[in-house]
Amino acid sequence: MTPPDISSFPTLGILGGGQLGKMMAAEAVRMSVDVRLLSSKDAGPMQAYSGSRTGDWTDPDVLRNFAADCDVVTVESEWAPAEEAAEAVPGNTEVRPSPSTLAVIKDKGVQKRRLADAGCPVPDFKNCETLEEAVDAAMSLGFPVVLKQYRGAYDGYGNATVHSAEELREAWSDLAADDGLMVEAFADFTRELAVQVARRPGGEQVVYPVAYTEQRNHRCHAVEVPADVSEDVAREARSIAQQAVDVVEGVGLVAVELFEMPDGRVLINELAPRPHNTGH
Numbered sequence: 001m002t003p004p005d006i007s008s009f010p011t012l013g014i015l016g017g018g019q020l021g022k023m024m025a026a027e028a029v030r031m032s033v034d035v036r037l038l039s040s041k042d043a044g045p046m047q048a049y050s051g052s053r054t055g056d057w058t059d060p061d062v063l064r065n066f067a068a069d070c071d072v073v074t075v076e077s078e079w080a081p082a083e084e085a086a087e088a089v090p091g092n093t094e095v096r097p098s099p100s101t102l103a104v105i106k107d108k109g110v111q112k113r114r115l116a117d118a119g120c121p122v123p124d125f126k127n128c129e130t131l132e133e134a135v136d137a138a139m140s141l142g143f144p145v146v147l148k149q150y151r152g153a154y155d156g157y158g159n160a161t162v163h164s165a166e167e168l169r170e171a172w173s174d175l176a177a178d179d180g181l182m183v184e185a186f187a188d189f190t191r192e193l194a195v196q197v198a199r200r201p202g203g204e205q206v207v208y209p210v211a212y213t214e215q216r217n218h219r220c221h222a223v224e225v226p227a228d229v230s231e232d233v234a235r236e237a238r239s240i241a242q243q244a245v246d247v248v249e250g251v252g253l254v255a256v257e258l259f260e261m262p263d264g265r266v267l268i269n270e271l272a273p274r275p276h277n278t279g280h
Contacts (some may be wrong), residue, residue, distance in 0.1 A: 011073065014035060015076060016076020021045065035170075036214045040057045072094045074102075076275075078105050097251045105272075113127065120243055120268055124185040144187075146162075148182040189262075192258045196255050197253070197254050197255075225278075250273065255278060
């Protein structure tokens with residue numbers, strides 16, 4: 001058997017050296033794809049890879065040197081400096097997902113508005129700049145509601161379920177940024193689901209089986225794949241996930257978190273443009 005010509009395989013640059021970056025690198029190496037990792041600080045998970053380095057990942061010179069022999073640069077999470085990388089890397093090096101896609105996804109208010117405007121099914125919500133707007137929105141939606149930080153929230157951090165205007169006022173100072181926060185109707189769901197979608201720049205997609213996620217204290221405790229749902233629900237979940245990834249022009253692997261509602265509807269919770277705990 002003739003061994004593959006690994007000189008023709010691409011070199012992948014990963015912005016991030018934590019657990020998610022390590023998992024991406026491990027899968028890349030398994031497929032004979034060379035990897036480079038860049039982190040803004042020493043990170044234990046990336047130390048196993050000879051192509052890992054630490055530096056100011058917002059510095060154009062650092063980024064340019066890092067990406068010099070990379071065919072494509074990707075991110076460990078949506079908070080990595082993709083925009084700075086796109087401006088610094090050589091013209092023949094792609095940054096995927098694109099900075100514009102990540103800008104939409106990493107701001108939950110922008111993400112939810114983009115999805116809703118495109119006709120994707122989402123819980124009722126309102127982006128609120130002031131406390132007074134948030135109280136009015138909650139009264140209109142009906143308590144309980146979920147308050148969500150626009151940026152930086154994950155695994156239940158940065159969210160709060162409130163049952164009254166008094167609780168909302170107490171939570172506002174902890175969660176609201178200068179431009180406010182999102183108030184979302186509480187989704188009294190039957191199950192939380194997730195679908196992983198892999199998408200090429202031209203729009204070609206591969207959809208993975210629907211996963212059921214058991215959450216405890218707003219964190220993923222267990223994952224069951226495939227989810228024990230009806231074929232109608234599974235088909236709807238896959239279709240909605242594909243639509244959502246198209247809307248944000250995702251490239252690579254995107255996880256779409258979903259709510260299965262008691263009436264059979266499937267609503268989008270949020271998107272994650274990275275390795276996801278329902279797909280590890």
